[in-house]
Amino acid sequence: MHDLIRQAEALCQRSGMAFTAPRRRVLEILAASETPMKAYDLISKAGEGGQATKPPTVYRALDFLCQLGLVHRIEQDATFVACNHAGHSHPMALFVCNTCLKATEVAYDEVAHILEKAAEVQGFHLTRLVVEGRGQCQECALAA
Ligand SMILES: [Zn+2]
Ligand SMILES: [Zn+2]
Missing domain, CATH: 3.30.1490.190 (Ferric-uptake regulator, C-terminal dimerisarion domain)
Structure with missing residues (x-):
């Protein structure tokens, strides 16, 4: 399992938040991706078994993951990238x-x-x- 997934589980557990299946799938896809991804590309494969899912599901998952610092949004491209050392509090x-x-x-x-x-x-x-x-x-x- 990717380190980031383990960190996400621990972080959610500590803060009493649910690491739901969509949140996990979005994070897994981003962690496995070599390059930052657009929300659109995530929507097309973040569903059960790699199928497409509903846009709000992905946007909510991305919001959640960004808030926890597990994923960063790159504003200039409107893309998302998994954090390479999750849990950092420094900018x-x-x-x-x-x-x-x-x-x-x-x-x-x-x-x-x-x-x-x-x-x-x-x-x-x-x-x-x-x-x-x-x-x-x-x-x-x-x-x-
Ligand atoms: Zn390069
Ligand atoms: Zn980071």
């Missing part, structure tokens, strides 16, 4: 490779701190911060 930036489309998570605590301070100075109540980048991953750069 992460997501870099997406233009060539292989893989997403890389990068810690950016210091940048987040600077932006939070800047918001505070403006009296802006920040609830969410998104830092994303585009470029080429090391593997693709080496292969070029």
Whole structure:
């Protein structure tokens, strides 16, 4: 079993939330995927036995998994990616490779701190911060 699934089970148990079949299937599909996926692609295979399922089921599962930090949404592409080290509480930036489309998570605590301070100075109540980048991953750069 994938580590992430085990972590999801533990996390749900600790917080008294149900790790329902759709939630599990969506997480399993994302964990097995090399690249971030669109909700549409998840809908087409997150049903029982790899069949299509209802869009609201997938959207609700994605909301849940994102809230727990098991899955991240990449805003620029509207895609979803399984977290590569679930349970982290520190903010992460997501870099997406233009060539292989893989997403890389990068810690950016210091940048987040600077932006939070800047918001505070403006009296802006920040609830969410998104830092994303585009470029080429090391593997693709080496292969070029
Ligand atoms: Zn993560
Ligand atoms: Zn790449």
